[in-house]
Amino acid sequence: MTVPLRRSRPYIFWGQTESLCETCLALVPAKIQILGNEVWYEKRCREHGVQATLVSTDAAYWRRCKEFIKPGDRPLALQSRTHFGCPFDCGLCPDHEQHSCLALIEITDHCNLSCPVCFAGSSPERSSFLPLATVERMLDTLVESEGEPDLVQISGGEPTLHPEFFAILDAVRARPIRHVMINTNGVRIAQEPDFAARLAENRRGLEIYLQFDSLTRDALVELRGADLRRIRAQALETLERHGISTTLVVTVKRGVNDDEVAAIVDHALGWRCVRGVNFQPVQDAGRNENFAKDTDRVTLSEIRRKVVDGGVFGEHDMIPLPCNPESISIGYGLRNGRTVLPVTAMIPQEQLLAVMPNTISPEKYPVLRDRFIELFSLSSGPLNTGERVAELLCCLPSFEVPEGLSYENVFRVTVVQFLDRFNFCVGNVKRSCIHFVTPQGQIVPFDTYNLFYRDGRIDGIRARMEREIAP
Numbered sequence: 001m002t003v004p005l006r007r008s009r010p011y012i013f014w015g016q017t018e019s020l021c022e023t024c025l026a027l028v029p030a031k032i033q034i035l036g037n038e039v040w041y042e043k044r045c046r047e048h049g050v051q052a053t054l055v056s057t058d059a060a061y062w063r064r065c066k067e068f069i070k071p072g073d074r075p076l077a078l079q080s081r082t083h084f085g086c087p088f089d090c091g092l093c094p095d096h097e098q099h100s101c102l103a104l105i106e107i108t109d110h111c112n113l114s115c116p117v118c119f120a121g122s123s124p125e126r127s128s129f130l131p132l133a134t135v136e137r138m139l140d141t142l143v144e145s146e147g148e149p150d151l152v153q154i155s156g157g158e159p160t161l162h163p164e165f166f167a168i169l170d171a172v173r174a175r176p177i178r179h180v181m182i183n184t185n186g187v188r189i190a191q192e193p194d195f196a197a198r199l200a201e202n203r204r205g206l207e208i209y210l211q212f213d214s215l216t217r218d219a220l221v222e223l224r225g226a227d228l229r230r231i232r233a234q235a236l237e238t239l240e241r242h243g244i245s246t247t248l249v250v251t252v253k254r255g256v257n258d259d260e261v262a263a264i265v266d267h268a269l270g271w272r273c274v275r276g277v278n279f280q281p282v283q284d285a286g287r288n289e290n291f292a293k294d295t296d297r298v299t300l301s302e303i304r305r306k307v308v309d310g311g312v313f314g315e316h317d318m319i320p321l322p323c324n325p326e327s328i329s330i331g332y333g334l335r336n337g338r339t340v341l342p343v344t345a346m347i348p349q350e351q352l353l354a355v356m357p358n359t360i361s362p363e364k365y366p367v368l369r370d371r372f373i374e375l376f377s378l379s380s381g382p383l384n385t386g387e388r389v390a391e392l393l394c395c396l397p398s399f400e401v402p403e404g405l406s407y408e409n410v411f412r413v414t415v416v417q418f419l420d421r422f423n424f425c426v427g428n429v430k431r432s433c434i435h436f437v438t439p440q441g442q443i444v445p446f447d448t449y450n451l452f453y454r455d456g457r458i459d460g461i462r463a464r465m466e467r468e469i470a471p
């Protein structure tokens with residue numbers, strides 16, 4: 001008689017988390033499985049069955065993310081209490097594990113474009129503009145929560161269309177907020193010289209977060225509904241002329257613009273005003289026309305690989321951001337024209353993981369010091385560490401750089417993967433450090449806001465849960 005042999009499972013069962021049913025958005029258990037070099041969630045919804053979601057194509061990097069996790073920073077104030085359980089208590093509730101590295105304030109839902117991909121669902125037909133007093137209250141909520149917030153992003157809709165846009169900028173400036181970004185499609189900057197000039201008067205501590213998805217017509221039409229190549233070029237020329245710091249922001253959709261990652265990084269280096277590129281896989285939220293899970297999703301690991309293949313940042317330069325390692329990968333460098341010296345790989349990991357920001361001085365790290373001298377053709381005498389480049393955003397340590405260099409010499413590439421109904425993970429969302437401040441005085445993670453809170457879906461969920469727990 002033959003004895004049947006036990007067979008191994010075809011994957012490593014790494015653990016379990018809670019995710020969302022991609023059909024009904026119910027919170028469901030998800031097995032984390034490693035198959036070869038891929039990481040998958042296998043979810044099970046009682047109503048809609050088993051669903052599989054690819055979360056990484058680079059299991060080695062995905063595992064390495066765990067080594068970067070650092071203790072989170074607690075906000076100074078909380079806006080909700082723990083009652084229903086995550087993700088239904090936002091926020092921020094006492095269960096949240098990170099403060100707001102970046103806080104978005106949406107000042108309008110009006111826009112001069114109707115992009116097929118828009119997490120906010122904005123359009124020319126929508127026309128609400130938050131009153132200045134409301135925006136001020138939202139800023140005060142953030143200051144109460146953060147003390148000195150690192151970064152506020154004024155967003156929309158198209159925020160530059162707000163009739164009180166510059167008064168809102170003044171309101172940010174009147175508070176102890178370190179940096180402000182404007183999340184814009186660039187149309188006004190490109191087309192209205194007076195507006196751009198006024199923006200330039202405010203350029204200190206300000207950065208333009210410029211929608212810049214592609215260098216090709218077809219991809220722009222697919223993502224933005226219009227061939228915006230000319231607008232993008234005009235906006236960049238204006239920003240360059242005025243010396244306004246700019247980050248290019250790329251929404252990435254598989255088969256549309258994912259093959260342009262290296263080209264966009266290269267393009268960015270052609271502009272002195274550009275401090276870096278931020279790549280974001282499409283989050284399936286808001287308006288997301290014709291999005292198909294199996295053909296259109298792209299993962300952080302795939303974009304990171306294309307950045308590395310592009311050659312500006314190497315395998316060890318694109319590191320997991322310690323605040324939220326699985327969702328954000330980042331590479332920092334110092335640039336001299338088109339030449340970039342990546343520095344993230346040179347920073348000892350224990351520095352990155354330190355709870356308090358540290359100052360990384362070239363004096364302390366001889367290799368870094370020698371490369372500085374080489375790249376910037378400095379004399380080899382003692383380096384006077386001068387102006388701090390940094391506050392390099394998002395909880396990374398500050399860098400000191402040799403005198404004569406400044407924020408203009410910083411270049412960073414970031415890949416940010418927001419969570420949606422496919423890749424949601426309750427553990428990762430608790431580490432979210434990118435948050436919306438709402439007019440109601442709540443601070444809500446980007447991911448949960450777009451899934452449950454923006455459209456009020458949360459009210460029905462909470463009412464149902466209250467009924468279920470009522471005696």
Ligand code: SF4
Nearest residue numbers: 086089090091093096
């Ligand atoms: S995402 Fe954060 S704020 Fe929201 S319920 Fe979960 S722990 Fe609380």
